[in-house]
Amino acid sequence: MDVIVIGGGLMGTAATFFLARRGLRVTLVERNxxxxxxxxxxxGNIRRTxxxxxxxxxxxxxxxxxxxxxxxxxxxxxxxATGHLRLVFEQAALADMRAFIxxxxxxxxxxxxxxxxxxxxxxxGLGPGAIGASWAPEDGCGNPRLISPAFADAAGRLxxxxxxxxAVQDLSATGAGFRVTTxxxxxxxxxxxxxxxxxxxxxxxxxxxxxxxxxxGPQMGVTEPLPHRILPVVGMWAHGKPDSYxxxxxxxxxxxxxxxxxxxxxxxxxxxTVVPGRLPDQLRGLLRLMPALADVSVIRTWSGCEGxxxxxxxxxxxxxxxxxxxxxFGFSGHGFQLGPGVGDVMAELIATGACDTxxxxxxxxxxxxxxxxx
Numbered sequence: 001m002d003v004i005v006i007g008g009g010l011m012g013t014a015a016t017f018f019l020a021r022r023g024l025r026v027t028l029v030e031r032n033x034x035x036x037x038x039x040x041x042x043x044g045n046i047r048r049t050x051x052x053x054x055x056x057x058x059x060x061x062x063x064x065x066x067x068x069x070x071x072x073x074x075x076x077x078x079x080x081a082t083g084h085l086r087l088v089f090e091q092a093a094l095a096d097m098r099a100f101i102x103x104x105x106x107x108x109x110x111x112x113x114x115x116x117x118x119x120x121x122x123x124x125g126l127g128p129g130a131i132g133a134s135w136a137p138e139d140g141c142g143n144p145r146l147i148s149p150a151f152a153d154a155a156g157r158l159x160x161x162x163x164x165x166x167a168v169q170d171l172s173a174t175g176a177g178f179r180v181t182t183x184x185x186x187x188x189x190x191x192x193x194x195x196x197x198x199x200x201x202x203x204x205x206x207x208x209x210x211x212x213x214x215x216x217g218p219q220m221g222v223t224e225p226l227p228h229r230i231l232p233v234v235g236m237w238a239h240g241k242p243d244s245y246x247x248x249x250x251x252x253x254x255x256x257x258x259x260x261x262x263x264x265x266x267x268x269x270x271x272x273t274v275v276p277g278r279l280p281d282q283l284r285g286l287l288r289l290m291p292a293l294a295d296v297s298v299i300r301t302w303s304g305c306e307g308x309x310x311x312x313x314x315x316x317x318x319x320x321x322x323x324x325x326x327x328x329f330g331f332s333g334h335g336f337q338l339g340p341g342v343g344d345v346m347a348e349l350i351a352t353g354a355c356d357t358x359x360x361x362x363x364x365x366x367x368x369x370x371x372x373x374x
Contacts, residue, residue, distance in 0.1 A: 001025050001026070001027055001187060001188060001189035001190075002019075002024040002025045002026065002189060002190055002191065003019055003024055003025070003026045003027075003189055003190070003191045003192070003193060003350060004026075004027050004028075004029060004178065004180050004187055004189040004191075004192050004193070005019070005026060005027070005028045005029065005192075005193045005195060006029050006168055006171070006180070006192065006193070006194055006195065006196050006203065007029075007030065007037075007194070007195035007196035007197055007199070007200070007329070008028055008029075008030025008032075008033075008034040008035065008037075008148065008152065008162070008164065009034075009035060009037045009038055009039040009148055009195065009197055010035070010039040010042075010144075010147055010148050010151070010335065010336065010339035010340075010342075010343075011195040011197075011328050011329070011331070011335065011339055011342045011343060011346075012028060012030070012193070012195035012196075012343075013028065013034055013035065013147075013148045013149075013151035013152045013155065013343070014151050014339050014340050014342060014343020014344070015193055015195060015328065015342070015343040015346045015347055016028040016151065016152065016155040016160050016162070016343075017072075017073075017151045017152075017154050017155040017158070017160070017343060018343045018344045018346075018347035018348075019155075019160070019193075019347045019350065019351065020155045020158035020159055020160040021158060021347070022347055022351045024347075024350075024351060025159070025160075026155070026160040026161070027160070027161040027163065027187055027189070028152065028155070028160060028161065028162050028163065029163050029166050029168060029180065029182055029187070030162075030163065030164050030165075030166060031165070031166060031167040031168065032164070032165065033164050033165070034148050034149055034152045034162065034164055035144075035145070035147070035148025035149055035152075037197050037198075037270075037304060037305060038197050038198065038304050038305060038306040038307070038331075038335070039144050039147070039148050039304075039336070039339075040144050040145055040148075040304060041144070041217065041218060041220060041272065041302065041303055041304020041305070041306065042144040042304075042335075042336040043144075043218070043220060043245060043247070043255065043257045043336070044141045044142050044143060044144045044247065044255065044336060045084070045141060045233055045235070045245065045247070045336060045337065046063065046066055046079065046084075046139050046140050046141055046142055046233075046336065046337045047084045047086075047136065047139045047233065047235075047337055048060070048063065048084075048104075048109050048111075048136060048139055048337070049084055049086050049100070049111050049134055049136050049139070050086070050100060050237075051334070052312070052313060052361075053103055053104060053107055054358065054361050055313075055338075055361075056104065056107040056108065056109055057107070057108075057357050057358055058338055058341050058342070058345060058357050058358075058359075059109075059337060059338060059341065060108060060109070061341040061344065061345065061357055062337060062338050062339065062340050062341025062342070062344075063138070063139065063337070063341075065340035065341055065344060066079045066142060066337075066340060067079070067081070069142075069147070069150070069340065072154065073150040073151060073153075073154045074150075074154060074157075075146075075150050075153075076146075077142055077143055077146045077147045077150050078141075078142055078143035078146060078250075079140065079141070079142040080140045080141055080142075081137070081138055081139070081140040082140040082141060082231045082232050082233060082247075083135065083136060083137040083138070083139060083140060083231065083232040083233070084111075084134075084135075084136045084139040084140065084232060084233045084235070085114075085119075085123060085126070085133055085134075085135055085232040085233065085234050085235070086111075086133060086134045086135075086136075086234075086235045086236060086237055087119070087126070087127040087130040087132075087133045087234065087235070087236045087237070087288075087289060088130055088131055088132040088133055088134075088236070088237045089127075089129055089130055089131065089236065089288060090131075090239060091131075092239045093236075093237035093238060093239040094131060094132050094237070096237055096239055097113070097132065097133075097134050097237045098113065100134075101113060101134060109136075111134040111135060111136040112134070112135045112136075112137075113132060113133070113134060113135075114132060114133040114134070114135050115132060116130060116131055116132065118133075119132075119133050122135075123232070125229070125290065125291075125292055126230070126234060126289060126290055127234075127236075127288065127289055127290075128291065129288060134237070135232075139233070139337075140232075140233060141233050141247050142336070144336065147339065151340075151343070163182070163184055165183075165184075166182045166183055166184045167182060167183040168180060168181070168182050168203075169181045169182060169183065171192070171203060171206055172206075173207070173322055173324075173325075174188065176188070176190065177189055177190035177191060177192075177324055178190075178191070178192045178324065178325070180192070190324060191324045191325070191326065191350055192324065192325050192326070193326045193327075193328065193346060193350065194325065194326065194327045194328070194329060195328050195329060195346075196329055197305070197306070197307050197329055197330075198213070198215040198265070198267060198270075198305045198306060198307035198329075199267060199270075199307075199329075200213070200307060200315065200327065200328075200329025200330060201213040201307065201315075201329070201330065202267070204315070204319075204327060204329075204364065207319060207321050207322045207325060208321045209319060209320060209321055209327075209364050209367070210367060211309060211315055211330065211364065211367050212309065212310035212367065213307050213308065213309050213310070213329075213330050214264075214307075214308050214310075215264070215265040215266075215267050215305050215306065215307055215308070216262035216263065216264060216265060216306055216308050216333075217262055217263045217264075217265045217272030217273070217274075217303035217304055217305055217306065218257055218258075218262055218303060218304065218306065218333065219257065219259075219260055219262065219263060219274050219275065219278060219279075219282060219301065219303055220255070220256070220257045220274075220301065220302050220303065221255075221256050221257070221279070221282070221298050221300065221301040221302075222253045222254065222255050222256070222298070222299060222300050222301075223253055223254040223256070223293070223296045223297060223298055223299060224253065224296060224297045224298075224299050225251055225252030225253050226248070226252050226253070226254065226296065227252065228248060228250070228252050229248070230246075230247070230248040230254070230290070231248075232247075233245070233246075233247045234246050234247065234289050234290070235258075235289075236288070236289065242258055242259050242260055242261060242285070243258045243259070244256070244257075244258040244259040244282070244285035244286050244288065244289055245257055245258045245289075246286055246289055246290065246293075253299075254290075254293065254296070256282070256286055258282070258285065259281060259282040259283075259284075259285030259286065260275075260278040260281055260282045260285075261278075262306075262333075263275055263303060265305045265306075267305070270305050271305075272303035272304050272305045273303060274301045274302065274303050276301075279298070279301065283298070306331075306332070306333050307329060307330045307331070307332070308330070308332045308333065309330040309332055311366075312332050313330075313332070313361060313362055314328070314329065314330045314331045314332065314335065314338075314342075314362050315327045315328070315329055315330045315362060315363075315364050316328050316342065316345070316346070316359050316362040316363070317349065317359045317362060317363045317364065318349070318363075319364065320363070320364050320365040320368060326346060326349065326350055327364055328342050328346050341357070345357050345359065
C-alpha cells in the first residue's frame, strides 16, 4: 500500500480520489460512515468572500474543481453557482467588507459592492435593513450529504479501498513507513495522510506535534418547504459578532445556521448536540436577512463535530517531525468550499513532493514547541 488516509470526511475522501487518480494504491480508514462527521454538519456554502487572503489560491483551485465535480465523480452533488450575497447592517462591517474587496483583488478575487438600492432591485425581500452588500456571482453551494460518498465511490472505482466502521487503535512509524492497527486489521503503507478532522490533533500529537485545537459544533436547522424565491447563498458581515446565513434548496426548504455561539463537543464521545434554548436567538438573527421567515416552521435541527485551531487556520502539509506523515485537518468551520482543492493539493504533494498552491502559512511547524495537550 502506498498511502493510508485516516478520516473519511470531505478532505479524506477527496484526497483518496485524487491519489487514486494519480495511480497510487490507497486505503481510506473511517471510524464511522464516510461523510458523517463535520462534512454532514456543514451548511454547504461554497464561498471565497471573507477568507484569509493567502488561502485564496487554494480556494480558487477548489472552486474550479467544484465546477467539474459532476464530470469527475459521475454524479450530481448539487453544486450550483447561485452566487454568494453577504449583507452589511453596520458601518463597522461596511468598512470590513470594503477592506476585504480591495485586498482580495491582487489575489484574483473581485466581489462586487452593492448599494442598499441595488440589493432591493436584485434581491427583493432580502435584507431590507442592509446598508450594503458584497456579491460574488460565481460562488454558491453544494450538498454536504452527497459530496463525500461521491468522492469515496469514485475513488473505489479507481481501485482505492474504502473501510468504514473501522476505528484506528494504534498508529506508529516503522522502518518502511507506518503501521495502522484498526478494528478491522493491521495495515501498512509508506505514507499516511491525517484527515481526521477534530481528532487530527490527537493523531499529530502521537508524533510530537501539538496543535491547539478545540472541538465545537455548529447549530444548524431547516424549515418547512416554501415557494422557491431565493437563489443565492445569503450571509452577513458581522464585525466580530456571530453571523447568520441561509440558503434555499431546490425542494424549497430554507437551510440556516450561525447567529449563536457554537456548542462545545466532547471528543471522547464525539457527540455534538443542539441547544434548543438558543434557537429563538438564532431565528431572530435570520429575520434580518429575510423577514418573511417570521411565520415559518423549523422542522429539524442538527450539529456536528468540527475542529477549530487557535489561529483559525487549518493544518496542511508535511509533518515537521516524521517523514511520510502528512496533515490536512482543523479547517475551523470554513472547510466545505476548500474540500476538493485540499484533496487535490495533498495528492499532488504526496505524489510529487511539491505543490503549485502555496501552503506555507498552514504548516504544522507554526506550532513547534507548543506543549498544549489535546
